[in-house]
Amino acid sequence: MDAMRRAGSEIARLAGRQLDLVSFWREASDVLGHAVPHYLSPCWYTVDPASLLITSHFQEGLPEFPEEWLTAEYFADDVHKLTDVSRSADGVSTLLDATGGDPSTSPRWRANMEYGADQEMIAALRTRSGEVWGAVGLYREPGRPLFDAAELAFVRAVAPHLAEGARRALLVGEAQDPERPEAPGLLVLRENGAVESVTPGTERWLDDLPDGGAGRLPSSVLAVAVRALRSAPDPGDPGEVAMSRVLSRSGRWVVLHGASLVSSGERRAAVIVELAHPARISPLLMSAYGLTEREQEVTRLVLQGDSTTEIASALVVSAHTVQQHLKSVFDKTGVRSRRDLVGKIFFTHYEPRVRDNERRAVNGQPLRGGPFTSPR
Incomplete structure (x- = not known):
């Protein structure tokens, strides 16, 4: 417990330093390893708070996130996705719990096993005000002890500091980006x-x-x-x-x-x-697809994983009205389902940002948040 207390204080201190995002992830990785032992290195993500879609990935030893993993994240029928964890009340989850104790039923687990990992813990990096700026994945190889309650509680406690550190690093990077x-x-x-x-x-x-x-x-x-x-x-x-x-x-x-x-x-x-600018997803959706303001609101909530009932409640309209807006959105974007809509928005506007940030990380340039503002 002393190691966890020291690690928590150190992560809070790191979040307040004027670090670029990659340096912050690297230093936070070193600290996390002392409090929560894990396999290889943490898998860090930033997400767009407006859509909860991934904008960058960083993991030592894996400079490029496999295309098939991104495809599984946004198109596959599976559990333990970043959006699901980000929306959860707890904000921290293990693949073991998400599969009801049998991770072998998950394609995600089988993909992890190919890389030598058995267990997976994901934590949403959510600020105290509720905005999600990223996520972190921790892994353990077969035969290792399960992630326990104390370790989950520790990661839950430091997640707001990690979120603030990521948010500050992105802002500082943008301010120092001459391009x-x-x-x-x-x-x-x-x-x-x-x-x-x-x-x-x-x-x-x-x-x-x-x-x-x-x-x-x-x-x-x-x-x-x-x-x-x-x-x-x-x-x-x-x-x-x-x-x-x-x-x-x-x-x-x-x-x-x-x-x-x-x-x-x-x-x-x-x-x-x-x-000042509205959530970046809104002008993107308007310019790329000609969505009305209400259709943009519906799409943003779909990207965040809201159900028809949740969207209707948030917008104070009927479920039938939501379905009518969705039909129009599908027609304008050329998709047939919510999953296809999320996948199209991600791979057209966010996956290019992920790949650009991977190159920027290798070249020592500041990482950028938000989607590309024009379709590829």
């Missing part, structure tokens, strides 16, 4: 409000915020930094990401993200400034 159009601005502030560092191009964001410019730091930036620091009174706890939505001088809505940085010295806060 991204209108890259977000990133600045690091000391506890007294002094600027420690800024990324190129941040000044234009600050100048466009109310009461910014002429060397002045906008009050909205200071406010979100203070909120982030207050959410982490313990120097070893990264706290929560503070957010604020501000109307810029140019008339555009801008979102500020503030995060406390964990370090052994003076407390600091990172503030990221970016354009």
Whole structure:
């Protein structure tokens, strides 16, 4: 238990550092191995919170996720899929439990066995506010002890820290990505409000915020930094990401993200400034398929695994109305079923992001979240 407590504190500390995503996964993998022994290395994923579809995969020794595994994830009739675990109340599951104690009934288990793994644990990386930013899979080879209740409880407890670390790493990566159009601005502030560092191009964001410019730091930036620091009174706890939505001088809505940085010295806060945009899946669905706003809402909920009854309840419409919207969505996207819809959206718009991120990981470039914005 002492090893688990130390590992939990270390993962919380890692989540508050200004790490790129691959570095965060690597360091978190080392810590996890001391608390929950496992086979080979963890399998890390990021997902799009708007759709719960995979946007990146990282595992030491497996630079490219096998195409047949992605096909099974989105087309096969099986259990223990990432979306199912992400939607579950507990957020942590084993393949043994998902199969009622007989994993040999699952094609997923047979695929794992080909790689030498018998047991599988999957945990959704869900923030305290409920957004899922990724998942992690841990494995054990045949003959090893089963994942026990204490290990499941530990992974459940550190999952929010892993989620926050992934979320911050993606934001920092986008702010430092010179290839991204209108890259977000990133600045690091000391506890007294002094600027420690800024990324190129941040000044234009600050100048466009109310009461910014002429060397002045906008009050909205200071406010979100203070909120982030207050959410982490313990120097070893990264706290929560503070957010604020501000109307810029140019008339555009801008979102500020503030995060406390964990370090052994003076407390600091990172503030990221970016354009506000709806969930990225919505403009993609509109431009690619011409879906109406309500059809986009229905599709987003289908991607997240909601049933007809759940969609009807969320949108306050009848089940019959949901079915009518689904028929229109199927016609416009050229599919015949929900599963085909999910598969088409993933392989057209998300699988290219997964493959691009695999290449970026190998080349040491920042990983990107969200789907490609145009069909392949």
